[in-house]
Every structure is written in C-alpha cells, then in structure tokens.
Amino acid sequence: MIVLFTDFGLHGPYTGQMKAVLHQMAPGIPAIDLFSDAPVGNPKASAYLLAAYAEWFPAGTVFLCVVDPGVGGTRPSVIVEADGRLYVGP
Numbered sequence: 001m002i003v004l005f006t007d008f009g010l011h012g013p014y015t016g017q018m019k020a021v022l023h024q025m026a027p028g029i030p031a032i033d034l035f036s037d038a039p040v041g042n043p044k045a046s047a048y049l050l051a052a053y054a055e056w057f058p059a060g061t062v063f064l065c066v067v068d069p070g071v072g073g074t075r076p077s078v079i080v081e082a083d084g085r086l087y088v089g090p
Contacts, residue, residue, distance in 0.1 A: 001029065001031070002022055002029055002032070002061075003031075003064065004032065004034060004035075005067070006066040006067060007041060007046065007066070007067040008036055009036060009040075010036055010037055015033060018031075022064075034053060041069035042067065043068060050063065059084030062085070062088060063086065063087045065087060065089035066089060066090060073090075
C-alpha cells in the first residue's frame with residue numbers, strides 16, 4: 001500500500017491530484033491518507049509524527065511524504081528504506 005503524509009492541508013486539490021497520479025501509475029494499489037495536515041513546512045516535527053505512526057503499517061508499505069518548505073525546487077527526491085518500509089520524499 002501507499003501511505004500519503006503531507007502538509008498540504010485539508011483544503012485544496014493537492015492530495016487529490018497525487019491520488020489521481022498514483023491511480024494511473026499504480027492501479028489497484030491502495031492509497032491511504034494518513035496525514036494531510038502535518039506541521040506545515042516543519043520536516044523535523046513531521047518526522048517525529050511519521051515515526052510514531054509508521055509502526056502500525058506492515059513491511060512493504062511505501063510512505064509518500066511531502067513536508068518541505070522548498071518543495072517544487074530543483075532538489076532531487078530521496079528514498080529511504082527502514083524497518084522494511086520505504087519512505088519517499090523531497
């Protein structure tokens with residue numbers, strides 16, 4: 001499964017847009033909204049929350065995390081594997 005963890009907020013199109021792309025690129029794989037209102041632009045606080053919640057998900061889960069004050073910039077994405085789970089983010 002793919003778990004979304006973002007600071008996009010509860011209003012606006014961004015979570016829906018991400019889910020539409022995921023549906024096209026990974027049809028049949030469930031996408032769960034874990035957090036859409038993580039601490040805005042605060043990766044350190046969000047990392048603490050994500051670590052607390054991640055243990056509830058099985059190995060093989062992919063966490064798509066977007067909590068970054070510089071998102072959309074030229075910085076490359078990062079993928080980290082920990083405890084059998086993948087964490088993808090800017």
